Amino acid sequence: MAVMSIGPVQSFIAASRKTEDLWAGSYILSHLAAEALKSFPEDEFQAVSPKRPNDGATDIASLPNRILLVTQPESTFTAEQLAQKMRTVAKYVRFQFERICASAVEEAFERSAPFFDEFKQKAKHQAAAAIEVFWAIEPFHGEDGFDRAKAVLERRLASAKNDRVFGPDEQNGAICTVCGEREALWGRGGSWSKQLEQYGKRECFGDPVDREERDVSGSVRRVSRIREGECLCGVCLGKRMARNFYKREIPGFAFPSFPSTLDIAGGGTYVAFLMMDGDDMGGWFSGERRSRHPEPMSPIRWQTWVSDRLARYSRQRVDLIVRRFGGERAKTVYAGGDDVLAILPPERVLQVAGELRKTFGSADGLDPSATSSIALVIAHEKAPLSHVLKYLRQLEKRAKAYRSPDGRRHKDALAIAVMARSGEIHEAVVPWRLESGDWTVDRLNRWVDDLERHLSDTFYYRFAEAFMPLVGSSVSGMFRKSAGAGRIRPTGDRVRDDDLMRTELERLIRRSLKTGETSVDAGRYAEELVELHADMSSTIEWLHLISILTFIRRIRKKQKGGSAEHVV
Template sequence: MTEQYLVTFTVGPVQSFIASARKVEDFWSGSYILSHLVREALRIFFDKEQEMNLELVFPVVKKRDIIEPNLEELHIASLPNRITAIVTGDEAEVVSLLRNVEKHVRSEFYNIAYAAIDRVFADATAQEQNALQQQTTAQLDNLLEMYWVAQPLNKAEFSDTRLQLERRLGALKNEKQFGQIDEHGLTCSVCKSKEALTIERVEAAHSYKEMKEQLASTWAKRTKAYQGKRIKDNEFLCGVCLMKRHARDYFKEHFNVKMAQGFKRFDAIADIVDEDEGYYAILMLDGDNMGQHLTGNDVTTYQDVSKKLAKFAGRKVPEIVEKNNKGVLVYAGGDDVLAFMPVPEALQIAQQLRFAFSDEQGGLGKNATASAGLVVAHVKAPLQLLLDEVRKLEKKAKAYPNKNALAIGVHTRSGEISETVLPWTTSTQHATVDLLQRVITLLKEDVSTTFIHRFTEAFLPLLDAEQYKKVPKYLVETELRRLMKRARKTDLRDEQLEDVLQQLITLHEEQNSTKDFIYLLKIMRFFERKDGVNGDVTATTN
């Protein structure tokens, strides 16, 4: 019987696939490959647009944007990992559609991996390439996770149908089947979980020396274009990580992009680190309570939110991160953003993204909030470690009362770590980052940072006692006033100093503890030393 169905199709894994990265290039590739697979899934959906009365619910994108994407924004992973749509047909037709989508996506996934072998090992014999392809196939077979469900739809009961669909999808994922590969060789240099590719099959009886020799022999056959920085002599990759390392070249050919800005490679993170000391920042932002925004009782409400998310991710985020600043956008999928950026622009970009998210024109509106993690670290710090840290910071921001917070972490090369969590807007309705910037400017020009050291010396020994977790406001204010007056470097007037002091007290009162406030002072001192003020960041709070 022909009727309307609400269908959902998802592609994964997301976190584990993206996170296996040694370079920014690998991290971008993981995000982009998943976004591309969703794009390919949408192509098959659009092929049935007329025949099955396709109506996209999430994401709401136009067929033209999928078939003929904007080249200037093509390098951004901007599609979420799921598709929800309404289609019309009988049960067999709907199932056939979803199976075709799954088949096409899986085929494209394998094509990306096989293209990497063809290009990187172009000088190998056909037999050698075939051996590498077989090993890669076994690794891919147990990686890609695609789930889909369909539910008959009565539009008057859209909300109930969608909830049923989500419950069925969750149950399906809970029944995940785990495959096992028989591998005996040395693991991949990047993911550490899959066997590095070798032309000759590695057996359990082989010695470590024999395994190393097989790896060296295989990877010596890579073409000149993938030697040096692209794949170092001590890097031995599995089929999945090789696919990611080659991905940018694949997509450049796939979309026939000849413009340099279309798919230019990242030279590590050289373009965003500060030249003197090598620090940079990673930002991860996520919308708060998105389930509440996506619980519309009708299709139109749900689609409206989807359109706003698409506009925010596809236009506003690239504009803030890459057009107006010098950041590198890794992905912007709906309410999720991850970007690398220079330290002087980090606070500015974070605040602009947050308030753009609740903007009535470019975001979800004044009732929407977002939380973010921001980690600053040295270029020599392991990327995988920093990605884990920025996720932890984002979770800490989400755990702040009422969410809507920014968690900042600074990891110095000496090993010191300072972390704190602040609301985007203070109880006095000031944008918190604006207050931070004003204090940082004061530290650069008018007041020596020695007062931070003296304040820490005075209060830190007290803070392990539970009753002194949060030192009374009047004590903090009195001591800060005394120390800041002594630390004046210029003819800063008392009333100007008092104004900044009250801003610091406001920040102290927003902290969970005085120890967190001390960490905040250290973070501001770090930004002062790294020129962490860049332009006017005044934002309109909503």
């Protein structure tokens, strides 16, 4: 058997200044995985994971960066021949990425430019150094030896990654303004401005035809693909121009540029980012879950069954859910196996997140016993994309680390945050299911609707004023910034008197009802809020959650023509 890993993943995708960069980072890695898979013909190799993709153009990255193969029974490959095959494919993957980055230079500059050949060579060199391809092989005999051989294979791959060689990378010029790591192909200053004006193609450097963005004054303006002041390395230029490459290389690929955060915000100033990751996937792929499954399967059959289920979910369900529940402005960036990344209108985030989680743990997903954790970040559309993505990953880890106060449930959680333009972050983590078995997200959605229809705008302020003194704080002291990082995290303790909370909540809800409102059962709402509080880590975080729901309610109201957005 053989395994191949193509990367880096997180740093490669996170080095993004525009949503097009974010899309391209994901799509390029998926494309390289697809090219690697094509190099292992089906008559000689069985793709255990992932399932081989169907032919046809798509602009959604759908393949994970890791490939597991076994040779077909009739294959005559020796261990030496298989190792040579892996080396050849690894070299081919690197070559493909070099092609993408060299092509980007051709797309951006006139061939008559005196620096044209130098830029192409530097872009190819940077591409070769940036892409990482690791592989390992391990022989096995019969189904009984598969699990043991796979465990050895994983250790071999980890060892290969630990033995990577870092070559010298001499840098003499400006640093890339996107990744901040590699030397930019061009610099700033008068002489470079003149050369870019003379030799840079107008569709890249001059014509403001790419998309709309909002400048620092709040005005909307059209911008070119490479903005004034940007200096890109060969890798980041390759990502920026990747769509042109794929339009030439993939028949039927005619997809427009990825919409900007301004486009997705739809006239508002906030946009939402969603990241999902399956829980305990190591247990699913290691075969640990196989003994609990009602259908007996051999080790290889189990691995392919898991891969097939994940492929069906990611390729047939995810984008359908994102578009159906997120609306026409919602966009899937990546859907590979159990991993999902999407950008959404903030008023629709709870619906999309809920449907993705419910479907993943169903007959249409991996399995009814499967769970996943999701992070949602609602950020200002001008927030630096790389910062938002970094925080989104941190928040996903918080969801993965969830443990109920009674210690009986862990993971399978939703972490949600609002990043205000002022720098404040309201953050909360809740389980997908409450102790009663109800879906938490269904209640959250209903509460947002009822906040809009039945309760006054002052509800949250009254709510916070009543409960902050109970945890030894005040509304103004509700948040504190973490030292050095500018983070704002929940502090404080828990209110442990449920009867007191229930009575006070019911009183506050009755006081906040709109004039003439009689349809709300204040007692039921109070009971539901107390139940939610019991599953959260602190009363402050519970208050954060109500603040976030109030914020989503205001965004929904604005979309319907109501008041402006702001964070409470």
